[in-house]
Amino acid sequence: MTSLAASTPPVIRHPIEPEAAPAVQLEGAGLTYESKDGILEAVAPTTLKIRAGEFVALVGPSGCGKTTLMRMIAGLIAPSIGTAQVFGDSPRVAQQRKRLGLVFQEPALLAWRSVEDNIRLGLELNPRETDTGMNIEELIEVVGLTGFGRYRPAELSGGMQQRVALARALAIDPPLLLLDEPFAALDEITREQMRYELLRLWGVSHNAQEPPRSAIFVTHSVAEAVAISDRVLVMSPRPGRIIADVPITTPQPRRPEHEHSDRFINNCAIVRAALRAPTTPAVPLDAA
Numbered sequence: 001m002t003s004l005a006a007s008t009p010p011v012i013r014h015p016i017e018p019e020a021a022p023a024v025q026l027e028g029a030g031l032t033y034e035s036k037d038g039i040l041e042a043v044a045p046t047t048l049k050i051r052a053g054e055f056v057a058l059v060g061p062s063g064c065g066k067t068t069l070m071r072m073i074a075g076l077i078a079p080s081i082g083t084a085q086v087f088g089d090s091p092r093v094a095q096q097r098k099r100l101g102l103v104f105q106e107p108a109l110l111a112w113r114s115v116e117d118n119i120r121l122g123l124e125l126n127p128r129e130t131d132t133g134m135n136i137e138e139l140i141e142v143v144g145l146t147g148f149g150r151y152r153p154a155e156l157s158g159g160m161q162q163r164v165a166l167a168r169a170l171a172i173d174p175p176l177l178l179l180d181e182p183f184a185a186l187d188e189i190t191r192e193q194m195r196y197e198l199l200r201l202w203g204v205s206h207n208a209q210e211p212p213r214s215a216i217f218v219t220h221s222v223a224e225a226v227a228i229s230d231r232v233l234v235m236s237p238r239p240g241r242i243i244a245d246v247p248i249t250t251p252q253p254r255r256p257e258h259e260h261s262d263r264f265i266n267n268c269a270i271v272r273a274a275l276r277a278p279t280t281p282a283v284p285l286d287a288a
């Protein structure tokens with residue numbers, strides 16, 4: 001049996017650039033949905049800064065507003081209150097400038113298009129004025145699908161389909177990747193491999209004009225969040241607010257064996273405690 005630790009190449013890491021314009025800046029940004037049953041506050045006013053080169057994980061209970069927050073940052077919905085900026089622009093402008101790559105829970109590949117053509121779709125929908133990105137063959141190689149370019153999604157496993165979705169998001173070489181539970185449909189072992197693969201892919205950029213790549217990664221797995229991120233943001237139940245911002249102290253570059261370290265276990269415990277906090281019954285001060 002090959003060990004994952006031995007087969008996983010080291011991760012290339014971007015330096016975090018504290019002086020560069022933040023990748024994401026929210027100033028009191030909140031979102032309220034209006035439906036026939038009335039209004040529903042999904043995300044409470046949130047102030048948040050994500051620096052260029054930072055990999056941030058976002059965890060929180062189901063329905064707390066994680067996807068809503070991501071959609072706001074992606075420019076798919078406008079905040080009802082406050083402002084959202086991506087590299088100093090409105091999210092829609094950042095989207096137009098090809099500075100955002102999106103990967104969601106379902107790979108959303110076009111069934112009738114081959115792997116190559118699905119990846120090409122990322123470029124067709126978001127053509128760059130100057131071709132700074134990787135070519136299709138290179139992208140296929142980077143995501144480990146050499147030889148599968150002419151296959152259709154139905155002929156691939158779930159993990160392979162997610163790699164195509166990642167390649168499609170990376171086709172425009174965006175300095176910000178928004179990943180909303182991209183591995184939710186995968187089995188545990190594939191998921192554990194994909195997290196390091198994602199970190200490696202995240203580090204590959206050809207575009208020296210852009211700041212180092214940042215990422216926001218939504219997951220329900222605390223271990224996954226701690227394994228790959230620089231910081232874990234914990235959201236409360238709806239209306240979602242960020243109730244903890246936990247710096248992850250395991251060394252870089254991240255390797256699977258770090259997941260057995262005391263630091264890793266400690267970091268997971270802090271995140272789990274924050275997730276439990278809103279529902280933990282208050283203990284009266286004089287109870288002891």
Ligand SMILES: Nc1ncnc2c1ncn2[C@@H]1O[C@H](COP(=O)(O)OP(=O)(O)OP(=O)(O)O)[C@@H](O)[C@H]1O
Binds near residue numbers: 033060061062065
């Ligand atoms: N388009 C919509 N219209 C009305 N309400 C919505 C809409 N999308 C989401 N909601 C509501 O907003 C709240 C937050 O939903 P959201 O999808 O952001 O949660 P989430 O944290 O991503 O949950 P999960 O972990 O299950 O994916 C939920 O109560 C949901 O019902």
Ligand SMILES: [Mg+2]
Binds near residue numbers: 066067068180
């Ligand atoms: Mg969601």
